[in-house]
Amino acid sequence: MEMTDLANAVIAGDRRALARAITRVESARADHRAEAVDLVAQARAAGRQALRIGLSGTPGVGKSTFIEAFGMMLVAQGLRVAVLAVDPSSARSGGSILGDKTRMERLSRDPAAFIRPSPSQAQMGGVARRTREAVALCEAAGFDVVLVETVGVGQSETVVAEICDLFILLLAPAGGDELQGVKRGIMEMADLILVNKADGDLKPAAQRTRADYAGALHLLRRRPQDPEGFPKALCVSAIEDSGLTEAWADMQRLAGWRKANGHWQSRRAHQARHWFGEEVRQGLLSVLDREPAKGSMAALGARVEAGDLSPEAAATQMLALLGRA
Amino acid sequence: MEMTDLANAVIAGDRRALARAITRVESARADHRAEAVDLVAQARAAGRQALRIGLSGTPGVGKSTFIEAFGMMLVAQGLRVAVLAVDPSSARSGGSILGDKTRMERLSRDPAAFIRPSPSQAQMGGVARRTREAVALCEAAGFDVVLVETVGVGQSETVVAEICDLFILLLAPAGGDELQGVKRGIMEMADLILVNKADGDLKPAAQRTRADYAGALHLLRRRPQDPEGFPKALCVSAIEDSGLTEAWADMQRLAGWRKANGHWQSRRAHQARHWFGEEVRQGLLSVLDREPAKGSMAALGARVEAGDLSPEAAATQMLALLGRA
Known part of the structure; x- marks a missing residue:
């Protein structure tokens, strides 16, 4: 099912569609993530x-x-x-x-x-x-x-x-x-x-x-x-x-x-801003969960544990590998 | 004073040098940070x-x-x-x-x-x-x-x-x-x-x-x-x-x-690995505290607060700006 169809079914109150949509936002797969963002954007547009x-x-x-x-x-x-x-x-x-x-x-x-x-x-x-x-x-x-x-x-x-x-x-x-x-x-x-x-x-x-x-x-x-x-x-x-x-x-x-008293709306606005920041931070850090960074972290981490390299020196090397020296 | 001289004075037990060295590691200035890493590396080398x-x-x-x-x-x-x-x-x-x-x-x-x-x-x-x-x-x-x-x-x-x-x-x-x-x-x-x-x-x-x-x-x-x-x-x-x-x-x-029983050394090894990870994460996130990312975060954050943009869509834009779409 296309995301637009799924979003429309959710908005029409179809419970099975809602369950399926939530399953989509729970998925860790990269292609599902892009679809989930699309789906949620359409859902929010219902206002x-x-x-x-x-x-x-x-x-x-x-x-x-x-x-x-x-x-x-x-x-x-x-x-x-x-x-x-x-x-x-x-x-x-x-x-x-x-x-x-x-x-x-x-x-x-x-x-x-x-x-x-x-x-x-x-x-x-x-x-x-x-x-x-x-x-x-x-x-x-x-x-x-x-x-x-x-x-x-x-x-x-x-x-x-x-x-x-x-x-x-x-x-x-x-x-x-x-x-x-x-x-x-x-x-x-x-x-x-x-x-x-x-x-x-x-x-x-x-x-x-x-x-x-x-x-x-x-x-x-x-x-x-x-x-x-x-x-x-x-x-x-x-x-x-x-x-x-x-x-x-x-x-x-x-x-x-x-x-x-306007507190309701300002609370939601602050929450949205908070989650924007969290999403950006998570996104920046997610590089560490993927190869080749994941392997480099493990290799450098092992050298730090063995005492071959200080935490600071290893971090400097890692950030250089990530193009962020 | 050169970092090597300062490190040597610290290792020789000079209290004023130690106080000055700590002031250096406390500094938030980027050039001081590089010096601090150098200083600490020399200090650690004393074993x-x-x-x-x-x-x-x-x-x-x-x-x-x-x-x-x-x-x-x-x-x-x-x-x-x-x-x-x-x-x-x-x-x-x-x-x-x-x-x-x-x-x-x-x-x-x-x-x-x-x-x-x-x-x-x-x-x-x-x-x-x-x-x-x-x-x-x-x-x-x-x-x-x-x-x-x-x-x-x-x-x-x-x-x-x-x-x-x-x-x-x-x-x-x-x-x-x-x-x-x-x-x-x-x-x-x-x-x-x-x-x-x-x-x-x-x-x-x-x-x-x-x-x-x-x-x-x-x-x-x-x-x-x-x-x-x-x-x-x-x-x-x-x-x-x-x-x-x-x-x-x-x-x-x-x-x-x-x-x-070997727990002492393994604890220090685990601690070192922990701090390596923390240094890398801090280093990755520190881009958000510097221009131009800082300004973009503020501008996008304001649009999220105003309801013009969802947190997810704004985060996607921000990560794209950082070359991390």
């Missing part, structure tokens, strides 16, 4: 925008259950929902967070929803580009909400925050001493902290955890792009379906406020 | 090796007081000690950790010691290279121990660990709930955890903190490059001069074990 929500949470907080319940609630309101996963660790574990679709059984079967697991063998640079392009394809396909989920591993939250309009941190109830387990940087990125499992025996612990995080958020400086009261911590229960409506209302309120 | 000790600790743990007491103990044993700082945040704060030499009054006046603060306006990439080269210069100048200190900011610990033979984490006494405040990655890099201020009222708290960290270290897998019992947590008091002899004995034991 559609979804609400992009980044969702981070470590394993065990109930991410799949939350996405199932939250997604079904949005679908019940007539919204179309796409779910993408960013999982840089899948290369190691061999599996992906969303690989087990049975954990989101209802949502994965709903015609208004589209769920796409993380590709295996992905590196962070590749994951960032693939996710960004998959988001653009989902937007072109007319989805109203694109959820991008990530586990709290390495740089993945930063990547997701640089792709999304809102960033949500999902937590499980815990003792107060676990507060510090959340990296400060992630707290600072979060627009909304949702304490999941606020049901049954865990409800009091969830409420305490919420209060702890609300206190911690209060200590962080309010950001100019936020209305009064944000960032905010709420209790939710995915299995009891409670708090989800409130959380969604807050997300809409925040998004609306940012749109009205 | 001297010091024990390189990385020391990390957040503000308030008593780093300066510890370095003063620990350094004076080494000097009293007839050893020559150099202290270098890695402080990527100094660009922002305008000051450097070791800027206030009065906090190490005795050590800074001792002829067997050499203290060099972090340069201002340093970026992480530049800091890493400058520190690596300054360490090589100190080794050439005949110092037996080179202490590289860093505050726990961003990537600086990883940089220091990639430069040093041993990595020490300095902590203050604290409640057990603060254990998680230390990033897991830093715990995993530490060969020795020293709980400072184990004196007076704080002694019981220091002992508890030591036990907490000893327990946490026990949970981490023992590394093949370590003898039985390492990594280890100890109490020290810089103001009472207690525990320092024991800490130094452990450092020597660990270093001796690694040397006898």
